[in-house]
Amino acid sequence: MSEKRDVAIIGAGPGGYVSAIRLSQLGKRPCVIDIDEARLGGVCLNEGCVSVKSLISNASKGRDIREMVSRSQEAVSALKSGLKSLFKKNGIEFISGKAKLLPGKKINVSQNGGKSAKIEADNIIIATGSSPNIPQGVIIDGESxxxxxxxxxxxxxxxxxxxxxxxxxxxxxxxxxxxxxxxxxxxxxxxxxxxxxxxxxxxxxxxxxxxxxxxxxxxxxxxxxxxxxxxxxxxxxGRKPNIDGLGLEDAGVKTKDGFIACDGKMRTSVKGIYAAGDVLNTPMYAHVAYREGIIAAEDICGVKVEPIDYENVPHVIFSDPEVAGVGLTEIQAKEGGYDIAVSKYFFKANAKAVIGKKDDGFVKIIADKKTRKLLGVHIIGEGATEIIHEFVLAKSAGLTVDAITKMVHAHPTLSEIAGEGAMAVFGKPIHG
The missing domain is CATH 3.50.50.60 (FAD/NAD(P)-binding domain)
Structure with missing residues (x-):
């Protein structure tokens, strides 16, 4: 006999836990299924975004790596405790075990000790994430x-x-x-x-x-x-979606190019089954999975949703120096037939960057000459992963470069790079 749930979510990573919280906010009683509660937060929290960025923020020559790893795990534990509190606050049930889809919106959950449970749900969200993609012939031994x-x-x-x-x-x-x-x-x-x-x-x-x-x-x-x-x-x-052994074929869920196929509302080929995050052929970022999970949850609850415009999704890299971007590259803009204006404004002309001795890099802005709207922005330099969001908002809102130049940026801040970079597109920056 199957246990009935409003919504069953497979995967406790960004796409899964966020959709569960949103569903609860909208009056549903969701359950989240994953191997173990220790996986709450998924790869992002446990091995990816948060863990890596915690190490990067504490990295310097001579630091004890064991101490750094310990501090990273402390941050992970604190954030995981926060997620557990959110699950409790929102009445979200966590079920430990390996999930496999069955026909008719049912799920078999294999648990420890050879036990299993059957879950039936009105709706299902697949958010099982991804894992490292190892090239053929390369052996990973976990040591060398x-x-x-x-x-x-x-x-x-x-x-x-x-x-x-x-x-x-x-x-x-x-x-x-x-x-x-x-x-x-x-x-x-x-x-x-x-x-x-x-x-x-x-x-x-x-x-x-x-x-x-x-x-x-x-x-x-x-x-x-x-x-x-x-x-x-x-x-x-690279990474590959975790969809093997999930029972997609048995459930009738179609795939395309190795990913689960879905529409802009995160609906798969089976009515009532949704997908979010790295199992889709969309950018493999936690922030994308968050939004896809919210869209799936809201569509289930009858909320009018708008598909993500993936061209306006920022991508950030915590290298040294940082890299960030949104929209088209210069080559893509030219291939798209746009008549473009391009500017580069260097960090060496920014007071805050010079003060901190972090003045490598530049912001590159690509705009449409006819409409003066942003087509793409690409940044390399200190704080790039934060600066980019001013451009994300401007591009998403369809603002012109002129709107950014008219905005007053506080001094001395790295954000001034955005304003001066915008001035450089159709004119001249003050400090360039």
Whole structure:
């Protein structure tokens, strides 16, 4: 006999727990299913966003890595306690076990000791996240060859490290271990690091990292000799959705290109079954999963929802220096047929950046000459991950570059880079 629930959510990560809270706020009684309550917060909290950024914020040469990992785990524990309190406050039930979809909006939950439970729900949200994607032929032993999951829990700092993959995670972890004193070699199979960022930004970061002493190699893949040449090999070559063994086919849920297929309201091919987060072919960011989870929850409750405009979603990288962007790159804008105006404003002209001796980098703004609206903004430099949000709001609201130039930015702040950068698009910045 099945136990009936309003909504059953598979996965306790950003897409799952946020949708559960929103459902509760709207009067539903959801349950969340995951392997163990220790997984509350998902990869983001336990091995990803929060854990990595906690380590980065405390990183400096000579620091005891065990102390740093301990402080990181303290932050994770504090945030997890907060989530548990939110679950209790909102009356959200947590069910431990491995979930598998069955026909008819039913779920089999395999639990410890060979036990199992059947859950039936009016609606289901799939939010099982993603895991490291390991290239064919590469063996991860957890010791000499590791993924990001093991990297953030190392108790001894390696003398040498090969970081395989120069996407966001690879660049962040390479920056982290380099700052701690490890001799880092960062390799990327494609022609440049951060291959999906604006070309000028990715090339600038490569130059800055190399200038600091990191070896950065492009057009290079892992080789047999690397196993003995480096104390640790960190493989960060992307992520894949956790959908294997989930019973999608049995439940009738369709996939496309290895991801769950859904519409802008997060509805899958089966009525009443939704999906959110990394299981979808949308940007693999926790902040995207948050919003997708909210949309799924609100649609279930009959709230009118608007699909996400993914072009207005910011992407941020906590490298050293930071990188952030929103919208089109210069190449994409040209390929899209836009007549563009492009400006670059350098951090060296900003008082706050100079005061803090963090003046590497620039903001690059791409605007439509005809409408004067933002097409894309790309930043490399101190505070880039915060500065970008002024541009996200402006672009989402359809504001012109002129609206940013007319805004008064406090002095001395890094935010002035946004105002001066905007002035540079169709005129001249004061301090440029």
């Amino acid at each position: 060859s590791i993924t990001s999951n093991e990297a953030i829990k190392l108790e001894k700092l390696p003398k040498t490290m090969l970081v395989v993959g120069a996407g966001a995670i690879g660049v962040e972890l390479a920056s982290l271990f380099f700052r701690l004193g490890t001799k880092v070699t960062l390799i990327e199979a494609l022609s440049r690091i951060l291959p999906f960022e604006d070309e000028e930004v990715s090339k600038a970061l490569a130059r800055i990292l190399a200038k600091k002493g990191m070896e950065v190699l492009t057009g290079r893949t892992i080789e047999p000799a690397d196993k003995t040449a480096f104390e640790k090999i960190l493989v960060v070559t």
